[in-house]
Amino acid sequence: MTLALVFAGLILLLLSGIPIFAALGLTASAILLLVEGDMDGVGDAVYTHLNKPVLATIPLFVFMAQVMIRAKVIDDLYSFAHTLIGHIRGGLGVATVMACTIFAAISGSSVATALSIGSSAIPQMQKFGYAERDALGVVAAGGTLGILIPPSGPMILYAIVSEASIGGLFLAGIIPGLLLALMFSGWCMVQARRRSGIDAPDWAGWSKATAALRRSVWALLAPPVVMGGIYFGVFTASEAAAAGSLYALLVAVLVYRNFGLRDLWHCAYATMRTSMMVFMIIAGAAMFAHAITLVRLPVGVTESVTAMGLGPIGFILVVMALIFVLGMFLESIAIILITTPILLPTMIALEIDPIWYGVLLMINLELAMITPPVGMNLFVIKGITNAPLGTIVRGAAPFVALMLGGLALLVAFPGLATWLPTAAGFGR
Numbered sequence: 417m418t419l420a421l422v423f424a425g426l427i428l429l430l431l432s433g434i435p436i437f438a439a440l441g442l443t444a445s446a447i448l449l450l451v452e453g454d455m456d457g458v459g460d461a462v463y464t465h466l467n468k469p470v471l472a473t474i475p476l477f478v479f480m481a482q483v484m485i486r487a488k489v490i491d492d493l494y495s496f497a498h499t500l501i502g503h504i505r506g507g508l509g510v511a512t513v514m515a516c517t518i519f520a521a522i523s524g525s526s527v528a529t530a531l532s533i534g535s536s537a538i539p540q541m542q543k544f545g546y547a548e549r550d551a552l553g554v555v556a557a558g559g560t561l562g563i564l565i566p567p568s569g570p571m572i573l574y575a576i577v578s579e580a581s582i583g584g585l586f587l588a589g590i591i592p593g594l595l596l597a598l599m600f601s602g603w604c605m606v607q608a609r610r611r612s613g614i615d616a617p618d619w620a621g622w623s624k625a626t627a628a629l630r631r632s633v634w635a636l637l638a639p640p641v642v643m644g645g646i647y648f649g650v651f652t653a654s655e656a657a658a659a660g661s662l663y664a665l666l667v668a669v670l671v672y673r674n675f676g677l678r679d680l681w682h683c684a685y686a687t688m689r690t691s692m693m694v695f696m697i698i699a700g701a702a703m704f705a706h707a708i709t710l711v712r713l714p715v716g717v718t719e720s721v722t723a724m725g726l727g728p729i730g731f732i733l734v735v736m737a738l739i740f741v742l743g744m745f746l747e748s749i750a751i752i753l754i755t756t757p758i759l760l761p762t763m764i765a766l767e768i769d770p771i772w773y774g775v776l777l778m779i780n781l782e783l784a785m786i787t788p789p790v791g792m793n794l795f796v797i798k799g800i801t802n803a804p805l806g807t808i809v810r811g812a813a814p815f816v817a818l819m820l821g822g823l824a825l826l827v828a829f830p831g832l833a834t835w836l837p838t839a840a841g842f843g844r
Contacts, residue, residue: 426704426754427746436750440700444707451711458703465702466695469654470575470582475691476657477567480638480664481523482683485532487668487675489635493518494536496632503619508544509554509604512537516558517597520565521639526785530559530793534800545614552803553811554604556793558597560782560819563748565593566643567657570748570781571774573694577701577756580770582653583646584842588771588833589778590643592826596779599818607814634667647840697749705757714761721762728766732773732827735759736780743784747792751781771842772826775833779823786812 425446429439448455497511497518504510512533519529534555541551563570566586575582608614620628629636642660645651651659668675708714721731735755742751763773785793786809794808826832 430746430750435696436747436753437696437700439750440697440704440753444700444703447707447711458706461706462699462702465576465698465705468576470572471695471698472654473567473572473582473657474569474694475687476654476661477524477569477572478690479683479687480657480660481525481528482686483661483664483668483675483679484522484635484638485528486679486683487664487672489664489667489672491536492628492632493635494533496628496636498540498617499620499625499628502617504605505614506605506608508537508541508546508617509550509608510601512541512554513558513597513600513604516555516561517565517593518636518639520559520562520593521567521643522635524562524567524569526560526562526782527792527796529562530555530796531800533558534797538797538801544617545611546608547611548803549807549811550607550611551811552797552801552808553813553815554600556786556791556797556808556812557600557815557819559793559796560785561593561597563782563785564589564596564775564778566590567660568778569694570752571778573698573749574752574756574774574777576698577705577753578760578770578774580774581837581842583656583840584771584837585774586643586646586653587837587840587842588775591832591836592775592779592822595825595832596782596819596822599822600815603814603818634671638663638667647836649841697753701753701757704753708757714758717758718762718765721766726766728768729827731762731766732768732776736776736823736827739777739780740783740787743780744787745790746784747790748781748784751784752777769830769834771837772830772833776823776826779819779826783816783819783823786816 426439426443429442430436444458445455448458494511494515497514498508500511501507501514502511515533515537516529519533520526523529523532537555538551541554542548562568566589568589571585571589572582574580575585638660641663642656645656645659646653668679726734739751739755742755760770763770785791788794788805788809794805794812797803797808798805
């Protein structure tokens, strides 16, 4: 009963449109005042959550993405993918997925990926005979890879709330992210062969492909610089974020030579705004976690699951179904911060690997980005194309099925997520 009341109250606040941090803080305050009669300990809880060096990764990765976008380093990505494989039937769809995958590994944002790649890819695909819904669907779905492929903002938030290793989570997202990208690409090829009227541009030739590679090589090297350093133990996650930011600045200033002090100011300002928003949300989450711990809500959930006799797989299936439904109505960040503190003790009791669960959660949150009525990527695509929302939803529907298939694979074969972090020394 307590769980239902807390959950219902928080969801109503979020659906009312107030900011996430305010909804979490108000819910926590109400619980503490009703149960304890005061709010002692809230300040310590918030300070403990915010006094973590790993939080430096948030502004640093945001700054890295802002610099790469501002210096137009990203613009060469789609051009390279299009030149390399666009001439194959269905190749434009594959090039779009490829560009989304690389951009996701730089920006860490699904919305930014869909927005940046979509503005170039959608007109090009329609020019060569792709149905509107197919072009819109592949960009909406490709954009979701920003949640799973590191560095991912939601992944960092989950790591902070669950105290899982950020480096381990980053590495765990690589193979599942590439697997989903491969599944998306395969569907694009199949879809192109089933549709009549889809053409492909002529092969540009190796000279143009090589020239496109030279232009995009600096963007292509950014993910290996960050993730390679983590895998080989050269960097911690925080140091990798700093190295990525420095790399982006050097490329923008020394290679592209289109980045001045005004651009630095814009990037720093955008980074500050985004980071402060995230830190406020973390503070609200700290209050919420403190409140539900005092009323023993996580313990109650653990006892209920134990009484039901659910094993690890049964528990995961129930949770994934719940999060899929929540994803239709709530933002990804809200889902992470509401569910993780409640479910974490049960996961520990059932010996569920938090890194494995984190990857499953990220895929489910990807689904939330393209499932109505609140799928953010659907509205981003509508904003840049003015296409009917129903057309975008129909275009994204096959990719929802593919993501569910990917989720099932990860449940059946946890090693797809856990092998790489284990090999790099990020064991349980």
